[in-house]
Structures are given as structure tokens and as C-alpha cells.
Amino acid sequence: MEFEDPIKKFLGYISSRKFMLPYCGKCDKYIYPPRNFCPFCGSRNLEWREISGRGKLYAFTTNPDPILFPPGVLGIVELDEGVKVLSRIDGKYEDLKIGMPVRLDFMEVTVGREKMVVHKFVPVKEEGG
Amino acid sequence: MHENRYWVVGILRVAIIGAGMTPIRRKWDRGSRELALMAIFEALDMAGIGPRDINGIFTVPQGYIIDPEDVDWLATQHLGEYFFTDTKAQAMVEIGGVSSLVALKYAAFEILMGRCNIALVYAAEKQVVREEWNPQRHMYLLYLVNGFYGPLDKRYGIMKPIVYYAMITQRYMYEYGVSREDLAYVPVVLRKHASMNEKAQFRDPITVEDVLKSKVVCPPLHILDCCPTSEGAAALILASEKVAKDLGVDRVYITGIGEHHDPTSFFPVYGSATEFPCARKAMEEALQKSGRKIKDIDVAEVYGPFSGTEVMLYEELGFFRKGEAIQAIKEDRTTIDGEIPINTSGGRLSLGHPPHVTPLAEVYEIFLQLTGRAGQRQVKDAEVGAVHAEHGAVNGSMVMILEKG
Numbered sequence: 001m002e003f004e005d006p007i008k009k010f011l012g013y014i015s016s017r018k019f020m021l022p023y024c025g026k027c028d029k030y031i032y033p034p035r036n037f038c039p040f041c042g043s044r045n046l047e048w049r050e051i052s053g054r055g056k057l058y059a060f061t062t063n064p065d066p067i068l069f070p071p072g073v074l075g076i077v078e079l080d081e082g083v084k085v086l087s088r089i090d091g092k093y094e095d096l097k098i099g100m101p102v103r104l105d106f107m108e109v110t111v112g113r114e115k116m117v118v119h120k121f122v123p124v125k126e127e128g129g
Numbered sequence: 130m131h132e133n134r135y136w137v138v139g140i141l142r143v144a145i146i147g148a149g150m151t152p153i154r155r156k157w158d159r160g161s162r163e164l165a166l167m168a169i170f171e172a173l174d175m176a177g178i179g180p181r182d183i184n185g186i187f188t189v190p191q192g193y194i195i196d197p198e199d200v201d202w203l204a205t206q207h208l209g210e211y212f213f214t215d216t217k218a219q220a221m222v223e224i225g226g227v228s229s230l231v232a233l234k235y236a237a238f239e240i241l242m243g244r245c246n247i248a249l250v251y252a253a254e255k256q257v258v259r260e261e262w263n264p265q266r267h268m269y270l271l272y273l274v275n276g277f278y279g280p281l282d283k284r285y286g287i288m289k290p291i292v293y294y295a296m297i298t299q300r301y302m303y304e305y306g307v308s309r310e311d312l313a314y315v316p317v318v319l320r321k322h323a324s325m326n327e328k329a330q331f332r333d334p335i336t337v338e339d340v341l342k343s344k345v346v347c348p349p350l351h352i353l354d355c356c357p358t359s360e361g362a363a364a365l366i367l368a369s370e371k372v373a374k375d376l377g378v379d380r381v382y383i384t385g386i387g388e389h390h391d392p393t394s395f396f397p398v399y400g401s402a403t404e405f406p407c408a409r410k411a412m413e414e415a416l417q418k419s420g421r422k423i424k425d426i427d428v429a430e431v432y433g434p435f436s437g438t439e440v441m442l443y444e445e446l447g448f449f450r451k452g453e454a455i456q457a458i459k460e461d462r463t464t465i466d467g468e469i470p471i472n473t474s475g476g477r478l479s480l481g482h483p484p485h486v487t488p489l490a491e492v493y494e495i496f497l498q499l500t501g502r503a504g505q506r507q508v509k510d511a512e513v514g515a516v517h518a519e520h521g522a523v524n525g526s527m528v529m530i531l532e533k534g
Binding site: 007010011033058059061063065066067068069076082085086088098111116118 | 295
């Protein structure tokens with residue numbers, strides 16, 4: 001059977017600085033980690049869509065072992081699309097707050113021996129703030 | 130679809146007739162095999178039998194961050210030869226932190242099926258510590274442990290699950306109004322228990338202030354909120370009810386087993402990070418199988434490698450209502466003479482935490498409690514105990530109900 005690995009496809013998009021996710025029109029759900037079927041209804045009829053890039057900081061901490069990846073904040077972002085993803089977060093731990101709005105960006109890093117692009121999120125100043 | 134409606138309480142009744150455990154330490158000057166034998170012979174002596182009486186051997190890997198010298202993927206075969214005993218079943222089981230409890234489950238089922246009369250379940254764990262680190266010999270371990278976090282998260286260089294535990298804890302504190310100082314009572318109470326356990330890795334009392342002043346490892350978690358790096362071994366001898374009665378030794382029965390794995394890996398993508406459905410479901414199933422209620426449990430061992438999830442698990446397992454466990458801990462209601470003594474061994478933070486050994490170390494503690502062997506930390510009239518283990522960052526859980534024979 002033909003099988004296109006959705007994780008590989010996702011990472012391919014990330015390396016060209018695009019954050020795309022499979023989307024199930026029947027359930028109106030975005031799928032993460034990327035799968036070749038909808039985990040809610042089982043449909044294989046999925047469409048890759050680019051996310052809005054907006055989300056809220058759900059939880060965060062600092063990287064305790066900056067061996068393969070540079071030191072800094074790691075966090076979980078709840079995307080407007082309704083999924084939570086792990087990401088590097090820009091900013092100092094002390095300045096960040098749960099619930100603060102963040103926007104998508106990308107960075108180039110060397111993880112171990114491999115040079116790669118990863119997504120990161122940057123805090124956004126709230127309107128009027 | 131997954132419900133078992135045909136269960137009859139009483140079907141599951143497998144005896145534990147011997148238990149052994151080495152002291153838990155940061156570093157042992159003995160290899161994994163020697164540690165295993167120390168624990169195994171303690172358990173055999175307690176059961177009053179010899180190695181050739183064993184006809185089933187069940188174990189787990191010797192750790193993750195481990196020197197090749199201590200790795201033995203054919204450990205059961207080698208032990209079967211050493212014991213010079215014919216066996217009807219052998220297995221090495223691996224599924225993270227619940228591994229040795231799954232090995233125990235498998236052994237119990239082989240006894241129930243009548244395939245094994247007397248089974249050995251053991252775990253021995255080693256760790257490569259900082260001063261032993263040799264880049265040439267151990268470099269691959271970095272990539273091996275990084276791989277636990279899956280193809281997406283591993284790209285952020287995660288090496289230890291504490292990253293997830295820290296975020297789960299932060300979110301729990303935020304949602305339930307738990308302060309940093311509140312959380313510090315968890316390690317303090319566990320240390321109080323460990324001070325009465327000569328096999329515990331850390332026994333000197335600590336205060337809330339000590340916890341707050343200790344180094345921040347992964348905020349909000351300080352080093353005293355964390356389990357240490359540990360080595361050690363534990364072993365259990367299982368037998369059918371009939372064999373146990375014929376031997377006439379002190380025994381504890383496994384009467385309930387619950388197991389549930391949520392469809393998550395480390396951080397829940399769709400659900401809440403402050404709820405552990407797997408723990409709730411595993412406890413519910415174990416209670417249902419044994420015909421017991423949560424109120425019947427006299428003493429419990431809970432798998433909490435960090436203070437935050439320890440508190441959360443007391444709630445998810447049903448000992449306290451959501452958001453109320455921390456108050457109970459502060460009021461000493463989880464200590465040896467409290468309403469529900471939990472982690473009388475000292476728990477993962479103070480007993481020490483070799484993760485592959487921990488579930489058996491927990492059963493060892495409950496075995497001591499239910500057979501009246503727990504000395505200074507004996508819970509009075511303890512007859513029903515519970516053991517919990519989890520894997521990932523509480524992505525899956527197992528619970529066993531143990532009862533005095």
C-alpha cells in the first residue's frame with residue numbers, strides 16, 4: 001500500500017517555514033501530530049491547511065539540558081485551531097504568563113549533528129497594552 | 130466496546146509469598162546481575178523455597194541510560210541457566226515506568242492459567258552517572274533518550290521527562306491556586322516517611338524552607354521536588370493460592386489489576402494537562418476487579434517522580450477530591466497514622482527512583498505493610514493496599530489491589 005508519512009510531510013513544510021496541518025472537514029478538526037486519518041471519525045479524506053499562526057501560551061518551563069538544543073524557554077502553545085503543540089518560546093521565563101497571546105515564527109538550529117528549521121512562538125503585545 | 134461485563138470478583142487471587150529489595154542508592158559498586166541476585170535471594174528466603182522451585186521468570190530491561198556492561202537482553206535465559214531450573218514462561222517487558230508492574234501482571238496471569246506454579250518477577254536497574262560519563266562509550270545514549278520524545282518533540286532536544294512534568298505542574302498550580310510553598314510540603318512529608326526506612330536513598334529530615342531554597346531545575350520544580358538518580362533491585366515470588374497455602378508462609382494476594390493507556394504521548398494535544406484519565410480508569414478497574422472500594426484501601430504506594438504529579442495523582446486516583454490533596458498533605462492526613470497513608474516507603478523523591486524497579490519496590494513496601502513487617506513505619510491493622518505506576522508523563526497507568534492473606 002502507498003503510504004506517505006504525514007510526519008515527514010509536516011517536517012518538509014516546516015523546513016520551508018510553513019506550518020501546515022491535516023484538517024478533517026467532516027469533524028472541523030485540525031490533526032496533530034499529523035496523521036493520515038482523522039482520529040475522531042476515521043476519515044482518510046483530509047486536506048492540508050496552513051494554520052493562522054495565532055495561539056495562547058498554555059504552560060512553559062526552561063530547557064534543563066541544553067545539550068542538543070540551545071538554552072531557553074520551552075512551552076506548550078494552544079493554537080487557535082484547537083491543538084496543543086510543544087515549541088520553543090521567545091522571551092525570558094520571568095516575563096511570560098500562562099494565557100498570553102503568541103504568534104508563530106521559525107528558527108534555524110543545529111540539533112545534535114543536524115541543521116534544521118523548527119517552529120517557535122513569540123509573545124504578542126495585547127491590543128492597548 | 131472495551132468493558133468486561135463477565136468479571137466475577139474472586140477469580141483473580143494470586144499470592145505473593147516472598148519479596149526482596151536492595152537498599153536504593155545513587156550508585157552501587159555491583160552490576161545489574163549481582164543486584165538482582167541480592168533481591169531475589171532475599172525474596173526466596175522469605176518464601177522458604179530455592180531457586181529450582183521457580184518455573185517462570187519475568188523481568189524488565191536494566192535501565193535506559195546504562196553502560197553496555199550492565200545490559201542483558203537475555204537476562205531471563207541467563208538466570209534460568211544459573212538457577213538450573215526448567216521454566217514454563219520467560220519474558221522481558223518494556224513500557225516505560227509501568228514495565229515491572231506489567232511483568233508482574235503477566236506472571237500473575239501465568240499462575241492463574243496454571244502454567245506456572247511459582248514465578249519470579251524481578252527488576253535491577255543501573256545508571257551511568259556524571260562522573261562515569263565517557264563520550265566515546267556513551268554518546269549514543271543521548272540520541273537514544275532524546276528519541277523517547279517522538280519525531281516532533283525530540284527536535285527541541287528534550288532529554289528528560291521533567292520538562293513535561295514541570296509544565297503539567299505549572300498548569301495545575303495555575304488552575305487550582307496551589308502556591309509554590311504549598312507544593313513544598315510534598316517532599317517534606319515523603320522525607321519524614323523515608324527517615325524510618327533504612328533502605329531509602331535519602332533519610333535526613335528536610336523543611337519547607339529547604340525545598341524553596343534548593344536549586345531550580347526546571348521551573349516551577351526545584352531539585353528537592355524531583356526524584357534522584359538511583360540504582361537498585363527488587364524481586365517478588367508469586368504462587369497460586371493452593372501452593373501458597375501448602376507452603377504455609379505469610380502471603381499477600383493480588384486481587385485486582387487495572388490498566389489504562391490514554392491516546393497521548395507526554396503532553397495531551399486535545400485534552401487537559403491537569404487530568405489523568407488513565408489513572409482514574411486504572412484505579413476504577415482494579416477496584417471493580419477486587420470488589421473493593423477506595424475507602425477500603427488502608428495504605429497505598431503512588432508513582433510520583435515529581436512533587437506536582439504526586440499531588441495530582443492522589444486526586445486522580447480518588448483518595449481526595451480535585452484540588453484538595455495539598456491541604457490533606459499539609460495536615461498530615463497522608464502520613465503513617467493519617468486517614469490514608471501514602472508512600473510510607475518515602476516515595477520516589479526519598480526512597481529513590483530506579484524507574485524500572487520502582488513498581489516492584491512499591492509492591493515490596495505494601496507486602497511489608499500487609500504482612501506486619503514494616504517496623505517503625507507500620508500502618509496499624511493494614512489489610513488492603515494499592516500500588517500505582519505510570520509511564521510517559523502519566524500517559525498510562527496501572528493499579529494493583531493487594532490484600533492480606
